[in-house]
Amino acid sequence: MSQSLFSIAFGVGTRNREGQWLEVLFPRPLLRPSSVFINRIKEILGYEGGNQIIDFNFAVAAKLASALKYIAPEQSALLVRLAESRKPTVICVLEHDTQPVSVPEAYLKLQLISHRLCKPHEINLTDLYQVLPNVAWTNRGAVDINEVAALQLEERIKGRMLDVFSVDKLPKLTDYVVPKGIHIADAARVRLGAYVGEGTVVLHEGSINFNAGTQGASTIDGCIASGVLIGADSTLEGGCSMSSNANQPLISVGHHCVINSHAGVGISLGNRNTVEAGLWLSSDTQVNVLDAAQQLLKTVAASELALQDDLSFRRNPETGVVECTTNPTQ
Amino acid sequence: MSQSLFSIAFGVGTRNREGQWLEVLFPRPLLRPSSVFINRIKEILGYEGGNQIIDFNFAVAAKLASALKYIAPEQSALLVRLAESRKPTVICVLEHDTQPVSVPEAYLKLQLISHRLCKPHEINLTDLYQVLPNVAWTNRGAVDINEVAALQLEERIKGRMLDVFSVDKLPKLTDYVVPKGIHIADAARVRLGAYVGEGTVVLHEGSINFNAGTQGASTIDGCIASGVLIGADSTLEGGCSMSSNANQPLISVGHHCVINSHAGVGISLGNRNTVEAGLWLSSDTQVNVLDAAQQLLKTVAASELALQDDLSFRRNPETGVVECTTNPTQ
Amino acid sequence: MSQSLFSIAFGVGTRNREGQWLEVLFPRPLLRPSSVFINRIKEILGYEGGNQIIDFNFAVAAKLASALKYIAPEQSALLVRLAESRKPTVICVLEHDTQPVSVPEAYLKLQLISHRLCKPHEINLTDLYQVLPNVAWTNRGAVDINEVAALQLEERIKGRMLDVFSVDKLPKLTDYVVPKGIHIADAARVRLGAYVGEGTVVLHEGSINFNAGTQGASTIDGCIASGVLIGADSTLEGGCSMSSNANQPLISVGHHCVINSHAGVGISLGNRNTVEAGLWLSSDTQVNVLDAAQQLLKTVAASELALQDDLSFRRNPETGVVECTTNPTQ
Numbered sequence: 001m002s003q004s005l006f007s008i009a010f011g012v013g014t015r016n017r018e019g020q021w022l023e024v025l026f027p028r029p030l031l032r033p034s035s036v037f038i039n040r041i042k043e044i045l046g047y048e049g050g051n052q053i054i055d056f057n058f059a060v061a062a063k064l065a066s067a068l069k070y071i072a073p074e075q076s077a078l079l080v081r082l083a084e085s086r087k088p089t090v091i092c093v094l095e096h097d098t099q100p101v102s103v104p105e106a107y108l109k110l111q112l113i114s115h116r117l118c119k120p121h122e123i124n125l126t127d128l129y130q131v132l133p134n135v136a137w138t139n140r141g142a143v144d145i146n147e148v149a150a151l152q153l154e155e156r157i158k159g160r161m162l163d164v165f166s167v168d169k170l171p172k173l174t175d176y177v178v179p180k181g182i183h184i185a186d187a188a189r190v191r192l193g194a195y196v197g198e199g200t201v202v203l204h205e206g207s208i209n210f211n212a213g214t215q216g217a218s219t220i221d222g223c224i225a226s227g228v229l230i231g232a233d234s235t236l237e238g239g240c241s242m243s244s245n246a247n248q249p250l251i252s253v254g255h256h257c258v259i260n261s262h263a264g265v266g267i268s269l270g271n272r273n274t275v276e277a278g279l280w281l282s283s284d285t286q287v288n289v290l291d292a293a294q295q296l297l298k299t300v301a302a303s304e305l306a307l308q309d310d311l312s313f314r315r316n317p318e319t320g321v322v323e324c325t326t327n328p329t330q
Numbered sequence: 331m332s333q334s335l336f337s338i339a340f341g342v343g344t345r346n347r348e349g350q351w352l353e354v355l356f357p358r359p360l361l362r363p364s365s366v367f368i369n370r371i372k373e374i375l376g377y378e379g380g381n382q383i384i385d386f387n388f389a390v391a392a393k394l395a396s397a398l399k400y401i402a403p404e405q406s407a408l409l410v411r412l413a414e415s416r417k418p419t420v421i422c423v424l425e426h427d428t429q430p431v432s433v434p435e436a437y438l439k440l441q442l443i444s445h446r447l448c449k450p451h452e453i454n455l456t457d458l459y460q461v462l463p464n465v466a467w468t469n470r471g472a473v474d475i476n477e478v479a480a481l482q483l484e485e486r487i488k489g490r491m492l493d494v495f496s497v498d499k500l501p502k503l504t505d506y507v508v509p510k511g512i513h514i515a516d517a518a519r520v521r522l523g524a525y526v527g528e529g530t531v532v533l534h535e536g537s538i539n540f541n542a543g544t545q546g547a548s549t550i551d552g553c554i555a556s557g558v559l560i561g562a563d564s565t566l567e568g569g570c571s572m573s574s575n576a577n578q579p580l581i582s583v584g585h586h587c588v589i590n591s592h593a594g595v596g597i598s599l600g601n602r603n604t605v606e607a608g609l610w611l612s613s614d615t616q617v618n619v620l621d622a623a624q625q626l627l628k629t630v631a632a633s634e635l636a637l638q639d640d641l642s643f644r645r646n647p648e649t650g651v652v653e654c655t656t657n658p659t660q
Numbered sequence: 661m662s663q664s665l666f667s668i669a670f671g672v673g674t675r676n677r678e679g680q681w682l683e684v685l686f687p688r689p690l691l692r693p694s695s696v697f698i699n700r701i702k703e704i705l706g707y708e709g710g711n712q713i714i715d716f717n718f719a720v721a722a723k724l725a726s727a728l729k730y731i732a733p734e735q736s737a738l739l740v741r742l743a744e745s746r747k748p749t750v751i752c753v754l755e756h757d758t759q760p761v762s763v764p765e766a767y768l769k770l771q772l773i774s775h776r777l778c779k780p781h782e783i784n785l786t787d788l789y790q791v792l793p794n795v796a797w798t799n800r801g802a803v804d805i806n807e808v809a810a811l812q813l814e815e816r817i818k819g820r821m822l823d824v825f826s827v828d829k830l831p832k833l834t835d836y837v838v839p840k841g842i843h844i845a846d847a848a849r850v851r852l853g854a855y856v857g858e859g860t861v862v863l864h865e866g867s868i869n870f871n872a873g874t875q876g877a878s879t880i881d882g883c884i885a886s887g888v889l890i891g892a893d894s895t896l897e898g899g900c901s902m903s904s905n906a907n908q909p910l911i912s913v914g915h916h917c918v919i920n921s922h923a924g925v926g927i928s929l930g931n932r933n934t935v936e937a938g939l940w941l942s943s944d945t946q947v948n949v950l951d952a953a954q955q956l957l958k959t960v961a962a963s964e965l966a967l968q969d970d971l972s973f974r975r976n977p978e979t980g981v982v983e984c985t986t987n988p989t990q
Contacts (some may be wrong), residue, residue, distance in 0.1 A: 012816050027813050078813070085817035136508055139469055139799055141821040148508050153357050153408070156342050157415035161471040163495070164504035165823070167514045174824035178796055178808050184827045186848040188516040189534050204849050204867045205883070207534045223535065223568060238883060238901050239922070241568050241591060261901060261940070262569070262592055262922055264607065277924065277940050280591070280607050317980035320647035466838055469799055478838050483687050483738070486672050487745035491801040493825070494834035497844045518846040519864050537864045553865070553898060571898050571921060592899070592922055594937065610921070610937050650977035 003035045006094045009108050010064075010078055012085050016144035021103035022135050023142045024090055025176055028078050029108055031117040040067040047093055053104045054091040058083045099126035106131045110170070110193035110210055114177050120195050120211045120229050121250050128210075132169040139163040142171070170210055194224075197232065205238045215255075222259060231255035231271065240264065240275075248283060254309065268306040272327055276314035279322065287313070288323045333365040336424045337447075339438050340394075340408055342415050346474035351433035352465050353472045354420055355506055358408050359438055361447040370397045377423055383434045384421040388413045429456035436461045440500070440523035440540060444507050450525050450541045450559050451580050458540075462499040469493040472501070500540055524554075527562065535568045545585075552589060561585035561601065570594065570605075578613060584639065598636040602657055606644035609652065617643070618653045663695040666754045669768050670724075670738055672745050676804035681763035682795050683802045684750055685836055688738050689768055691777040700727040707753055713764045714751040718743045759786035766791045770830070770853035770870060774837050780855050780871045780889050781910050788870075792829040799823040802831070830870055854884075857892065865898045875915075882919060891915035891931065900924065900935075908943060914969065928966045932987055936974040939982065947973070948983045 013024030030037075041047070044063045045054055056064075061083035068076040082089045092104045100106040106128055112118045136148040140162060143151055148164065155162040165188065166172065173194050174187040181198040184190050190202060193210025199217025202208065206220035209228075214220060216232025222240030224230060227250050234257040236242065241264040244251040253259075254271030263275045266282040275281060283303035291297050302322070305311060310327040343354030360367075371377070374393045375384055386394075391413035398406040412419045422434045430436040436458055442448045466478040470492060473481055478494065485492040495518065496502065503524050504517040511528035514520050520532060523540025529547025532538065536550035539558075544550060546562025552570030554560060557579050564587040566572065571594040574581040583589075584601030593605045596612040605611060613633035621627050632652075635641060640657040673684030690697075701707070704723045705714055716724070721743035728736040742749045752764045760766040766788055772778045796808040800822060803811055808824065815822040825848065826832065833854050834847040841858040844850050850862060853870025859877025862868065866880035869888075874880060876892025882900030884890060887909045894917040896902065901924040904911040913919075914931030923935045926942040935941060943963035951957050962982070965971060970987040 012813075025812070025816055027809060081813055081817055086819040087816060134513060136504070139821060139823055141819075145508065145510075149357060152355070152505075153342075153411055156355055156417060157411060159416040159471075161469060162505070163469055163493075163823075164502075164508060165495075165517050165825075167504060167508055167512060167517060169513070172824075174796070174827060175812075175822065178805065178824060178827055180805075182827060183794060183829070187825050187827060188518065188848065239569055239592075239899055261924055262608075262899075262938075264568075264591055278592075278608060278922075278938060315980075320645075320650065320980070464843060466834070475838065475840075479687060482685070482835075483672075483741055486685055486747060487741055489746040489801075491799060492835065493799055493823075494832075494838060495825075495847050497834060497838055497842060497847060499843070518848065569899055569922075592938075594898075594921055608922075608938060650975075650980065 003038060004095075005033055005038055006097045007031050007108060007112060008033050008037075008041075008091070008093050009111070010075065010082055010089070010091055011104065011107075012082055012087050012089050013104065013107070014142040015088055017147060020133070020144075021090075022133060022144060023171060024092070024104045024107045026092070026108055026111045027177075028074055029111050029115055029117065030075070031112060034071075036071055037068070040071065045091065045093075050095055051098065051101070051105060052091075052093045053102055054093065056089055056091055061089065097124045099124050100128060100131050103131060103133070107192075111176055113193050113195050113211065113213075114173055114179065116179060116195060116197075119215075120213055120227070123211075125193075125211055129169055134167065134169055135171070136164050137166040137168065137171050137175075139165075173208075195229070199232075203238070206236065222261075222263075227251060228253070231257065234258070237261040237263075237277070245283075248303075252307075254307075267302050270307045270309040270311065272310045273308075274312045274327060276312075279313055279315055281313055281322065285322055288316075288321055290323055290325045292326065294325070333368060334425075335363055335368060336427045337361050337438060337442060338363050338367075338371075338421070338423050339441070340405065340412055340419070340421055341434065341437075342412055342417050342419050343434065343437070344472040345418055347477060350463070350474075351420075352463060352474060353501060354422070354434045354437040356422070356438055356441045357507075358404055359441050359445055359447065360405070361442060364401075366401055367398070370401065375421065375423075380425055381428065381431075381435060382421075382423045383432055384423065386419055386421055391419065427454045429454050430458060430461050433461060433463070437522075441506055443523050443525050443541065443543075444503055444509065446509060446525060446527075449545075450543055450557070453541075455523075455541055459499055464497065464499055465501070466494050467496040467498065467501050467505075469495075503538075525559070529562075533568070536566065552591075552593075557581060558583070561587065564588070567591040567593075567607070572596075575613075578633075582637075584637075597632050600637045600639040600641065602640045603638075604642045604657060606642075609643055609645055611643055611652065615652055618646075618651055620653055620655050622656065624655070663698060664755075665693055665698060666757045667691050667768060667772060668693050668697075668701075668751070668753050669771070670721075670735065670742055670749070670751055671764065671767075672742055672747050672749050673764065673767070674802040675748055677807060680793070680804075681750075682793060682804060683831060684752070684764045684767040686752070686768055686771045687837075688734055689771050689775055689777065690735070691772060694731075696731055697728070700731065705751065705753075710753075710755055711758065711761070711765060712751075712753045713762055714753065716749055716751055721749065757784045759784050760788060760791050763791060763793070767852075771836055773853050773855050773871065773873075774833055774839065776839060776855060776857075779875075780873055780887070783871075785853075785871055789829055794827065794829055795831070796824050797826040797828065797831050797835075799825075833868075855889070859892075863898070866896065882921075882923075887911060888913070891917065894918070897921040897923075897937070905943075912967075914967075927962050930967045930969040930971065932970045933968075934972045934987060936972075939973055939975055941973055941982065945982055948976075948981055950983055950985050952986065954985070 009026035009029035011024040011026040014022045065079035092108045136143040170191045173190045184202040189207035194208040195213030197214040197216045200214045203221040208224045209226040214230045221238045222236035225243035227244035228242045231254045253269045260277035264280040285302040339356035339359035341354040341356040344352045395409035422438045466473040500521045503520045514532040519537035524538040525543030527544040527546045530544045533551040538554045539556040544560045551568045552566035555573035557574035558572045558581045561584045570589045583599045590607035594610040615632040669686035669689035671684040671686040674682045725736045725739035752768045796803040830851045833850045844862040849867035854868040855873030857874040857876045860874045863881040868884045869886040874890045881898045882896035885903035887904035888902045888911045891914045918934045920937035924940040945962040
């Protein structure tokens, strides 16, 4: 077998009544484990290469825990706990970063991003939605859509309550991992697969989709759509929106940018850019570029200004035309 | 007694300490049950007509389950489960669709809509709010407003937690029914009494009030106020708002419409209409109607353009005046 | 010791594994208790003045309950319940309203506001954030950020679910107190320390930060930032924003004001003011003040119009300039 792996992780998850996976929690996913690590476990698992999903029982967990005790004590401790699980346990081994073809693979990849082991844009999530089932997310855990009505009644007649807080292919981030050094005012608004950089504060109007996020201490009170990555020390004011599209699936924003309230941006931005409140900037928006004396230099599509530093976008209050000036450097 | 009924349903609910109903779950409400169905149960219930709320015990539930075993096996199975309930059970019989006068009636009507048995606008909800009590919605179920402080303390000293996620006359949809084929990113934003059409995706900024909804596979990332019904394959972009008012309590939007971000619409729209981002269109907004050559045809109140197909509303970027052009048919 | 106190309260809270306080629930906080009250308890507590945090056990709780039985029966009943607590109990005594220096003090002050015993602006919350730890708020209660991963795994292998609904220094209001006569559609959006006036309705787009709120029956569907206090019978339409800033940390809005959708206001307003949808009004916005004949009287910074009654702010649709007219009095 190969001596190198893209990723490996031990998890516990939920299956529906027909035995199909709904989701898997991988508490400590590993990216590119050492060859020593691989050699210790491959015989126990009978692993011979490729991307594989392997169920395991108490005995296998105990053997793995023992084999990894000194070289990977955190993984060993995790396996000791998983050995006692009442819920189904699983190992996901990915030799290559190919497109996910099973629920455990998809969940492992989303958790690699949210554990900050891979950045958005850096991992293969092709056709992710075709792999993931729609799930009712409840205070009793993940429930198959076709089983939720029965469980709802069951809980009620026992005097309890099934709180169904989301019906979605993707769960919320914080039910899988709470990354270090972050604040999220309303966790319902950040999906698993979000990359939330250390120091990031997500306020009540902020939301982050999967395969998107922030690289450092940014303040997010607007929407970060899938495919968008925000630099450090940038601010998204209340109700603004950063979104990618079919032509530009990946959008990045530099550091020290300020996107003001209710603005919408669909192009990549450089560093220290500002966008006026309420301004919508898509790739084909016509922009008048002004010089320091506020004289017109040229008119271009917004996409031509992508990734340039120190720009300030606003609407001319009298003509409504979008203008771009150069932000004075501090 | 009448051989026809508007609706009947068997439910389990919550009463406060004084015995008043706070809410009722009706897992399988029936619209216009057959006369065979009615005949089987009327003697067991001693029902002789009118809109009635009937408490029932184990013995009655067993008799009803037996009587309905072959003609309505799903209702029979439900009654078998309800017979074991620790929480109070109730039958709501509505001979006529008159205005609701009790909590069980109001909850039955809201669930008829959310089970897609009645559309918004098609059922009598007059003075609904006067019937419904304000309730604390918690992980322990519905709690009377006057009992919540005591329960909060009780749970705390036992080392548990009372999560009060809403204080409102209406609960969230998904705690009563998860309609087939839908996604709701944050279920706190869709109320019971919403009609969520098959294929509808409600994103994080989307919300749907009671007696409102979507008829088919629409994408909803804006607010659908009470009284508003959206056609199939329409899109409400982030933070837009569809609202009715006292003069026009019922608003409809056709199919294949696009309401862009932060726009607000208060008139009914036909099919294939588009509304520019940030544009507010109320019934008395003055609109310049342009022909294909962009020449002014006439100036009218927006309400006169209601329900017309293939319109595109925008603000003139230089004058700020609202303009309407004809969308090119595809 | 002093015969007067600023506040005293008996509570039950959560400590992390190292014994540090994460949060405290004070079900019935007292502002300026009587000298009779103080005399009854000071010897039992050995209290001799100053701001103090005092742990207490069953025996002390019983003595206090007995001493207060006739002069403060509600406090006595609370102490009887707290005596049985499985979670740590604490007394917070504040002789003076100085800046909070401990978690129990900070939580007491936030609860004094939310119980409507102090208004925003009226209590010393200096450097509040430096005192409060970041906490994972879950269906199992408050969890230390460093302990959440272990608890997440623990719950999973037992077949349960840890629902982490917020990661924040401040919890949501309704997990501490549900003030009388209010509605909050999505409780995740109102923080502890909010002052929610009787009759206030907070809709799905509404949010209220700590040290901010409403004085009476207002309808809130926009954001009330920290430091902002809204008068009675005012309306914040969907997605608008009231915010203070470093220069003006305290902003007030009068009664019968209407801030329309997606507007933003950063100055104090008088009574019966209206702000047009989408208009942003900061203290240095230039405003053309018009007379009854719509003639220009003067151009001033918006801050000069602060706190004046009967103003209406809008953008001139042709020039985009912000204008202010006088609202006709009704």
